[in-house]
Amino acid sequence: MKVQIPTPLRSYTGKESVVEAGGATVGEMLAEIDRRYPGFHFRIIDEQGSIREHIKIFINEKPAHNLSSPVQPADTIHIICALSGGV
């Protein structure tokens, strides 16, 4: 599947805005990305396995709320830094 990478995380992906990843769930997909780009996972998923407060993950156009959400090879995943800043 194709995974869209937001700009704050492109320091991990060698500036790539889209990476290919496999896995049957969001968690497996992110674990695979983290194996290739160490450190990526913890910046967006906390140690208890929750998606961090200001990160949103969409499978195609539907939000995924946890790591167990299933994904398919043809899906497009968007990792979004939520509009939550201002300072």
Add this chain to the structure above:
Amino acid sequence: MSVLKSQSNSIPKPSTGPVAVLIGTRKGAFILRGDKTRRMWKLSMPIFLGHIVHHMVSDPRDGRTLLIAARTGHLGPTVFRSTDFGKSWKEVERPPAFPKVPEGQKGLVLDHVFWLTPGHASQPGVWYAGSSPQGLFRSEDGGRTWEGVSGFNDHPMRTAWTGGLGDGTPDGPKLHSINVDPRDPNHIYIGMSSGGVFESVDGGKGWEPLNKGCAADFLPTPDPEYGHDPHRILLHPLMPDRLYQQNHCGIYRMERSEGQWIRIGRNMPKKVGDIGFPIVLHPRDPDMVWVFPMDGTEVWPRTSPEGKPACYVTRNAGKTWKRLDKGFPKRAWFTVKRQAMANDAHEPVGLYLGTTSGEIWVSRNGGSSWSCPASHLPEIYSVEVAELPK
């Protein structure tokens, strides 16, 4: 300094080389390099621009390792590491994190690493980190990987000691002021806002509160064992049984054998008070201490009292205090955070402070006069000083 003779180490010679001021800000880190006269300054470009940098600290044991505690508004906390004094950086392999708990239980989530401290001189590679929410972490490989200090993080009293997540500073309760006794790597003090001062004598396996005599007048209990709000705690490296703290409720000194905090801030001018965040010690004189008072009245503006910035110094362990304001603006509303004031080891001692309005102020003469070699920086969170080779 007669007390010095009875305890520990010989007095080190003053430094004479250039210095580097390590600046952590809301929007990245900077290094301000000064020549050996401390008159000429050069500011670096931002490091990790846009990252919230709570602390950037050098390792005096090797003179080249720097660690940065960082996160961004969106991304979780991490630590960056340089082994060439900031020329290049890498993210550490395993940053501090609390352990994952079984499904159905609520585990702690690290919001940010707030504090970094190199370990004992006899333990190269050991570092400690303090976090928000309050946690203590240790690295044994120069900061590449981190483990929680279970003796504290899993202590059955931890929740009681720290209070709830809302029981702390506005951007989260913090563990800070990690002090390792230079005589004994297993003797460690920490501070927590909130929580108070705690001590371990067995390398972090066990902990005891150390707050006797310290006020906590924001609590309903008259003399609580814990729940205090130390802003900054320091032990003197030449007299490690003497502790100083700038607390939410005043300035204190403790002689460890007495086990009681004495409010030396009562000797400050009444109209200034003894509330503040940072405290700085003279590296060769355990009786000499600097503070930077803030307005802690009514709604706690946390700015310079009456809008008149000033540092105060004591040369007799807190019996008397002298105002030092030459060079500061006559009217300004500085806020200096707890980790945003530091000293060098020159003679006379250099003092450095950073304001939340993005100015670095420097004194080359122990606070007698001040100048501002760097301004227009982002909100300054932390200031540390590293002595550089000649």
